[in-house]
Amino acid sequence: MNDKSKKVPEVVIKRLPRYYRYLGELLKQDIKRISSNALSEKMNVTASQIRQDFNYFGGFGQQGYGYNVEHLYGEIGDILGLHDDDTFIIVGAGNLGRALANHDTFEKRGFRLVGIFDNDKNIIGTKINGIEISDADNIEDFLKHNRVDIAILTVPREAVMETAERLTGCGVKGLMNFSYTELDFDRDVAVENVHLSDSLMTLSYKIKSNKN
Amino acid sequence: MNDKSKKVPEVVIKRLPRYYRYLGELLKQDIKRISSNALSEKMNVTASQIRQDFNYFGGFGQQGYGYNVEHLYGEIGDILGLHDDDTFIIVGAGNLGRALANHDTFEKRGFRLVGIFDNDKNIIGTKINGIEISDADNIEDFLKHNRVDIAILTVPREAVMETAERLTGCGVKGLMNFSYTELDFDRDVAVENVHLSDSLMTLSYKIKSNKN
Numbered sequence: 001m002n003d004k005s006k007k008v009p010e011v012v013i014k015r016l017p018r019y020y021r022y023l024g025e026l027l028k029q030d031i032k033r034i035s036s037n038a039l040s041e042k043m044n045v046t047a048s049q050i051r052q053d054f055n056y057f058g059g060f061g062q063q064g065y066g067y068n069v070e071h072l073y074g075e076i077g078d079i080l081g082l083h084d085d086d087t088f089i090i091v092g093a094g095n096l097g098r099a100l101a102n103h104d105t106f107e108k109r110g111f112r113l114v115g116i117f118d119n120d121k122n123i124i125g126t127k128i129n130g131i132e133i134s135d136a137d138n139i140e141d142f143l144k145h146n147r148v149d150i151a152i153l154t155v156p157r158e159a160v161m162e163t164a165e166r167l168t169g170c171g172v173k174g175l176m177n178f179s180y181t182e183l184d185f186d187r188d189v190a191v192e193n194v195h196l197s198d199s200l201m202t203l204s205y206k207i208k209s210n211k212n
Numbered sequence: 213m214n215d216k217s218k219k220v221p222e223v224v225i226k227r228l229p230r231y232y233r234y235l236g237e238l239l240k241q242d243i244k245r246i247s248s249n250a251l252s253e254k255m256n257v258t259a260s261q262i263r264q265d266f267n268y269f270g271g272f273g274q275q276g277y278g279y280n281v282e283h284l285y286g287e288i289g290d291i292l293g294l295h296d297d298d299t300f301i302i303v304g305a306g307n308l309g310r311a312l313a314n315h316d317t318f319e320k321r322g323f324r325l326v327g328i329f330d331n332d333k334n335i336i337g338t339k340i341n342g343i344e345i346s347d348a349d350n351i352e353d354f355l356k357h358n359r360v361d362i363a364i365l366t367v368p369r370e371a372v373m374e375t376a377e378r379l380t381g382c383g384v385k386g387l388m389n390f391s392y393t394e395l396d397f398d399r400d401v402a403v404e405n406v407h408l409s410d411s412l413m414t415l416s417y418k419i420k421s422n423k424n
Contacts, residue, residue, distance in 0.1 A: 010256065013418070014410075080416055103408065106408075109409050109412065173422065176411050190418035194411055199404040200321065201294065203362055203404050204293040204296070204386070205291065207298075
């Protein structure tokens with residue numbers, strides 16, 4: 001048995017970014033505090049679920065007061081590690097890689113793009129969002145001289161395993177994989193496999209169940 | 213009170229595409245049946261959770277046998293409505309729109325791309341993946357003459373609300389929104405707001421908790 005009982009469940013972790021985003025929206029609207037009921041209603045999670053979730057981190061509410069929005073936003077940002085100047089690279093500079101390189105929300109959340117790599121000689125040396133595309137052959141050398149926390153993989157499916165192994169072999173601890181394969185590493189490498197077609201399938205289900 | 217008690221919970225719906233993908237992988241490996249324990253272990257969901265999930269749809273297992281992979285794959289595909297020849301359009305033909313238009317997994321899941329729209333005169337008339345980019349001004353006309361089930365929105369944030377209203381006003385029942393705003397419609401329009409930065413935040417959390 002490993003120490004899983006102490007770990008925060010995956011579903012709770014997955015809700016943290018949603019809480020964070022939503023609190024950010026409240027802050028923009030200059031809302032200073034919110035009851036757990038109001039937070040619950042807006043986020044489609046029960047109030048007791050929210051309290052349970054927050055209890056994994058010591059709880060943030062105050063009986064009868066609700067939540068202080070700015071404080072909670074800061075705390076969840078800390079828990080998510082958004083104030084640590086995390087850096088990332090993008091491997092694969094096709095349309096999706098380009099879209100992600102231009103995706104300003106990553107920067108807004110505290111992630112800094114420090115490199116883009118591809119193996120297409122025709123685009124190596126050109127720039128996206130001010131960053132030059134480097135030869136993918138030089139990834140190891142780059143990682144030797146630059147701290148990189150996360151790599152976003154937008155390479156073809158058949159190249160993803162090898163690329164992931166090269167990156168993690170050089171110390172990259174987090175992979176965001178868009179290649180429609182299920183990457184799975186040991187505990188010490190975190191992986192998020194992004195399946196864009198899941199959202200389409202969910203929509204398909206909902207459309208049909210709305211009809212009934 | 214609406215009839216929510218009878219509805220399948222959102223978390224269950226969200227797991228269906230994962231079950232479907234995983235069963236598809238098993239089929240490729242020519243695996244004919246799987247115990248709920250083996251399914252559970254691979255998918256990181258408890259066996260009792262899997263049984264509960266499937267019970268929303270009548271249950272598919274057989275005591276002592278486990279699940280027939282091909283049958284279950286077909287059933288979940290049916291539940292998700294993947295055999296209904298759903299059609300979709302993409303509104304916004306920037307890098308992300310292009311990447312999605314070339315995304316062969318959508319087609320593999322049974323979704324058919326029938327139109328791409330943009331308002332940039334320089335690209336209207338050019339083709340992506342064999343489909344001509346049309347003038348976004350003509351969306352209403354297109355929807356009058358073509359059945360479109362789902363629209364993928366990759367327009368700038370400030371245009372998303374108006375675009376969504378035009379589409380749903382013409383009968384589109386499902387929206388996949390990449391514009392980093394929370395679209396929210398009445399029951400009869402299904403929305404999936406895709407937040408790519410959520411995966412980065414989750415990774416950030418996991419990297420730090422792996423360190424401890």
